[in-house]
Amino acid sequence: GQNIDQPTEMTATEGAIVQINCTYQTSGFNGLFWYQQHAGEAPTFLSYNVLDGLEEKGRFSSFLSRSKGYSYLLLKELQMKDSASYLCAVKGTGTASKLTFGTGTRLQVTL
Amino acid sequence: GAGVSQSPSNKVTEKGKDVELRCDPISGHTALYWYRQSLGQGLEFLIYFQGNSAPDKSGLPSDRFSAERTGGSVSTLTIQRTQQEDSAVYLCASSLVVPGSYEQYFGPGTRLTVT
Numbered sequence: 701g702q703n704i705d706q707p708t709e710m711t712a713t714e715g716a717i718v719q720i721n722c723t724y725q726t727s728g729f730n731g732l733f734w735y736q737q738h739a740g741e742a743p744t745f746l747s748y749n750v751l752d753g754l755e756e757k758g759r760f761s762s763f764l765s766r767s768k769g770y771s772y773l774l775l776k777e778l779q780m781k782d783s784a785s786y787l788c789a790v791k792g793t794g795t796a797s798k799l800t801f802g803t804g805t806r807l808q809v810t811l
Numbered sequence: 812g813a814g815v816s817q818s819p820s821n822k823v824t825e826k827g828k829d830v831e832l833r834c835d836p837i838s839g840h841t842a843l844y845w846y847r848q849s850l851g852q853g854l855e856f857l858i859y860f861q862g863n864s865a866p867d868k869s870g871l872p873s874d875r876f877s878a879e880r881t882g883g884s885v886s887t888l889t890i891q892r893t894q895q896e897d898s899a900v901y902l903c904a905s906s907l908v909v910p911g912s913y914e915q916y917f918g919p920g921t922r923l924t925v926t
Contacts, residue, residue, distance in 0.1 A: 704853075731913060742815075742902065742917040743854070750913075787854065791913065798844060798867060799915060803853040 702726045704802035706788050711808045712778055720773045720805045722788035733799060734762050734773045735787040743787055746773065775807075783809045813837065815918035817903050823924045824893055832888040832921045836905030843886050844906075844915060845870075845878060849899040857901075860886060861908065893925045 703725045712718040724732070731750040735743035749755055749764035749771060761774040773786055785806045789799040816835045824830050836843050845857040856870040860880045871877070875894075880886040890897055900922050904915040 733913075735917075742919045744917070745914045748913055789854075798856040798859050798870070799846075799854070800856065801846075801854040803851070 702790055702792075702800040704788055704790060704800060706786075706802040706805045708803065709806045709808070711810060712775075714778055714780060714809055714811055716778050717774065717776050718778060718807065720775075720786050720788075720807065722771045722773070722802060724769050724771070724788070724790050724802075726769075726790050726792075726800070728793040729766065729790060730793045730797065731791040732762075732764055732771050733787075733789040733791065734760075734771075735789065737785045737787055737804065739784075746786075778809050780809050780811075783807060815903055815905055815916050817901075817918040817921050819921055820919065821922045821924075823926060826895060826925055827892055829889065829891045830893055830923065832890075832901050832923070834886045834888070834903030834905075834918060836884060836886070836903070837916055838884075840905035840907055840916070841883060842906045842908050842915075843880060844904045845886070845888050846902045846904065847899045848902060848920070854902065857888070890923075893923075895925045898923055898925045 706722045734746040737743040747762035754763045759776045764771045785804040787804045788802040818833045843860040846854040848854050859867040862883045875891045878888045900920040902920045903918045906915045
């Protein structure tokens with residue numbers, strides 16, 4: 701089975717940097733995703749890591765360590781619009797397979 | 812439109828009634844997924860379609876839940892004899908099935924409330 705853990709809530713200040721951690725224990729692994737979900741809206745794709753290391757995309761970066769079962773999402777130069785839930789999800793084996801999600805981290809950006 | 816669409820956006824139903832939720836995936840996406848998001852919970856996988864067949868139904872919570880997909884496109888999730896614990900947002904996602912393509916695109920969801 702799959703077990704994915706991430707903090708429930710985080711607060712950070714506008715302009716700051718925040719790191720959202722995700723740990724996972726899985727029976728099969730074919731990549732880790734981060735999605736952003738604003739309240740009442742659909743999740744939108746942020747990043748995908750399948751190999752160890754850091755993937756950078758603008759203000760957002762994502763890191764993966766497969767040996768440690770660990771990932772983080774790094775958000776730089778926080779903006780108020782970054783207030784949302786951030787969902788960590790693991791993809792099972794197979795070309796098209798389901799995502800197993802953590803419960804999400806609700807990030808509140810304050811002035 | 813270019814994205815995944817779902818209907819209705821909101822559905823209120825009485826306990827014991829049947830409901831049908833619809834998903835229109837992105838054109839050309841052969842994989843289609845249904846997830847459920849309950850208040851305070853993560854997204855919970857329900858069922859996956861590849862074309863019109865469902866190789867993974869492992870997430871359907873009970874035999875009151877069923878889904879079908881026709882023409883390799885539209886999918887319908889049916890919940891019979893709804894219960895209050897079925898209240899949730901039901902999300903549909905679609906994706907390509909080619910090596911190197913991995914992203915699942917989500918629809919806006921259907922918020923189901925069982926009274």
